[in-house]
Amino acid sequence: MARKNDYNINSLLKSLNVLEDLIEHGEISIIELSSNLGLGKSTVHRILGTFKTMGYVDQNKDNNKYYPTLKIFELGTKVANRIPLKKIIRPYLEEIYRKSHETVNFAILDKDEVVFIDKIVTAEPLRIELEIGKRVPVYCCALGKAILAFSGDVDITKLNFEKITDNTVNSPEKLMEQIKAVKQNGYAIEYEEYIEGLICIAVPIKNQFNQSVAAISIATPTIRMNDERKKQFIKLLQEIVYKIGIIKE
Template identity: 35%
Template sequence: MEGKNPIQVADRLFQALELLADQGPLGLMELSTALKLNKSTAHRIVSSLQYMGYVKQNSDNAKYELTFKIVDLSSKVMRKVDVVNIVRPYLRRLMELSGETVHFVERDGTDAVYIDKVECYRNSVQMVSRIGSRIPLYRSGVGKAMAAAMNLEEVEELWNNSEIVRVTPYTITNYDELLHELGEIRQRGYALDNEENEPGVRCVAAALDQAGGGVKYAFSISAPVNRMDNDRVRELAGYVLDTKEQMSREFR
């Protein structure tokens, strides 16, 4: 939903929650400055969150920090995402085959949301992604895999509603270039993220086929570029396509 939040206090409460989640413990003046609120208003906001159990104040430094109640809340949400329980065995097998980290995402508007991640701890370089974080469809392997299953009108709507930002030298910021890329994805069956969202990281991705049309889920193998040359991409693409066929049967 776009536009101004009709309940201003709710807007401020969640801004404070998101700020503490992003920055970690903060003092009242730090909160006031970051939220662009006067000190008394910021104090009322954080006191409300404290009353509800989402925030606590450290007695040693007087800084405010999130409690584990927010973690419990997110865990309850994730436990209801049955699709994760369905695909997890396939993701784990893909991780074991590839020796790399595997992600599973769900589309939410113009973004993909990470709803599962199977890390390969054999590698010293770990992916910075986390469950619950978002990534724009237009500049991600998983996103382009899902966009390739859309018709032209849907792709145009996706592009027009996305904030197009060149975050790396390789980010696609031209609509015609995106259309060309989607055409290639349709031909080969899988998508690539060639350092388009994060420098030094490449991904091989595919979307799941679902009964009734429409694409809601996708998955990827991610690795640093030094472990993802073109020969390695072709090898991993084989694993991805096999896994796509196996998992898609669960959704038909």
């Protein structure tokens, strides 16, 4: 908590303490926040309601607990060039691009969606790209599957499977089969599941607990992919992730 001084606005201090505790726990109830901070439940409820209106907080409908949204991250990125992790990863994206000459992506997971945080787009005239900030369902992209394989943050059985292309996985059982393969191989491949004509290969970036915190990928039009290039890209991505090492949280 912040130290007291003559310029403190007590209501603001309480609100930010609630937000900090919420971020610390990831998901928490009003009663738990009230107990942790020594604030009345009605006060905590009003604070959370305000943050929810502003889009910084949302509520889990299954257990009524509150959790921080990606908007908090988006606010921080304006101050710190997205996040320190982006600064760490950027040179590695540049190395991948120099060696592959294809579009390179860096993404994180937010609830059941992958959010594109950084990218380098190929100079080839034939290219398909997704803008930074773009959200993609976790089940139909290689980045999402690479993260899912080493994360327990998403209940696959509760995903809303929408058939986006003819190749899109459309059931928890099929997705689990793919996730199992990712765990065994250490990488994920998506064959035109989100965009027709696009193939993507992704590998997870992990923390000290062997949990995925993000993923990086190489995306290329199907016409430029063959078995030899696929092997090269997989090897390159795995070498880069080895260089990145463990991300400490």
